[in-house]
Amino acid sequence: MESAQDWHSARALLEWQVDLGVTEAICDAPVNRYELVAKQPKPATVKPTGPAVMPGRVAEVEVDYVALAKQAAAGASDLVGLHTALKDFDGCELKKGARNTVFADGNPAARVMVIGEAPGRDEDIAGKPFVGRAGQLLDRMFAAINMGRDAPLSKDAIYITNVMPWRPPQNREPTPQEMAMMVPFVERHVQLVAPEVIILMGNTPCQAVLGKRGITRMRGGWATHWGKPMLPMFHPAYLLRNPAAKRDAWADLLALQSKLRAFI
Ligand code: URA
Numbered sequence: 001m002e003s004a005q006d007w008h009s010a011r012a013l014l015e016w017q018v019d020l021g022v023t024e025a026i027c028d029a030p031v032n033r034y035e036l037v038a039k040q041p042k043p044a045t046v047k048p049t050g051p052a053v054m055p056g057r058v059a060e061v062e063v064d065y066v067a068l069a070k071q072a073a074a075g076a077s078d079l080v081g082l083h084t085a086l087k088d089f090d091g092c093e094l095k096k097g098a099r100n101t102v103f104a105d106g107n108p109a110a111r112v113m114v115i116g117e118a119p120g121r122d123e124d125i126a127g128k129p130f131v132g133r134a135g136q137l138l139d140r141m142f143a144a145i146n147m148g149r150d151a152p153l154s155k156d157a158i159y160i161t162n163v164m165p166w167r168p169p170q171n172r173e174p175t176p177q178e179m180a181m182m183v184p185f186v187e188r189h190v191q192l193v194a195p196e197v198i199i200l201m202g203n204t205p206c207q208a209v210l211g212k213r214g215i216t217r218m219r220g221g222w223a224t225h226w227g228k229p230m231l232p233m234f235h236p237a238y239l240l241r242n243p244a245a246k247r248d249a250w251a252d253l254l255a256l257q258s259k260l261r262a263f264i
Helices: 004-019 033-039 065-074 079-088 093-097 121-126 133-143 176-193 203-210 236-241 243-263
Strands: 112-116 158-162 197-201 223-225 228-233
Touching: 065 079, 065 176, 079 176, 112 176, 112 203, 133 236, 133 243, 158 176, 176 203, 197 203, 197 243, 203 223, 203 228, 228 243, 236 243
Parallel strands: 112 158, 112 197, 197 228
Antiparallel strands: 223 228
């Protein structure tokens, strides 16, 4: 019997497909999957001992997508080029299920660059990062220190991107392999924007950029990476679920503000 958990997962997957625009099944005829399972040959129990590739067959080459990502990112000489390189990158399966490649928003001349996790449903539809509820909280947080993505002056401006430009199904966390492919793009993004300070919003960017997680411990503590000061902070989605943690987020925003003042 199906468990309630399976039922909810199946429903969430179906909703995700509907979000992506799926409107109909495309098989000519219904497939009875129970019959297929019954007809499936039993797996062989003997391990092959011969060569992996039959003579005369072409060996399947494993593609090193991290190396390809490094090459593509290094070839981008400006933000338009980097956006194009990401849109053209075919190493990540998540791209196939996404409506948009969510690249960035805000002022590229900003002093502060925010790196989030990945687009959710709203961002996937809009093609912009942090536009849903978490994004609205993020805007209010920065407005509290007189900064924002629409600020025309670089001193007041923030620039926002994500580790992952494509929405993962059911908003799951990107896998380590998916993140590894995106890190070269994120690093090039940081080089091209050249912010003074970087905010890592939540565990995913901490894992991708600093190689460690544990946001409750790491938040509020400055790190230096890629030659830039980086401040891990609680993700606004976490703050929506845990309003008591807003106090810590406020302390981190004040720490950011005094860091920026110290730079001038
Ligand atoms: N959460 C993120 O980390 N990024 C977004 O763009 C939206 C929600």
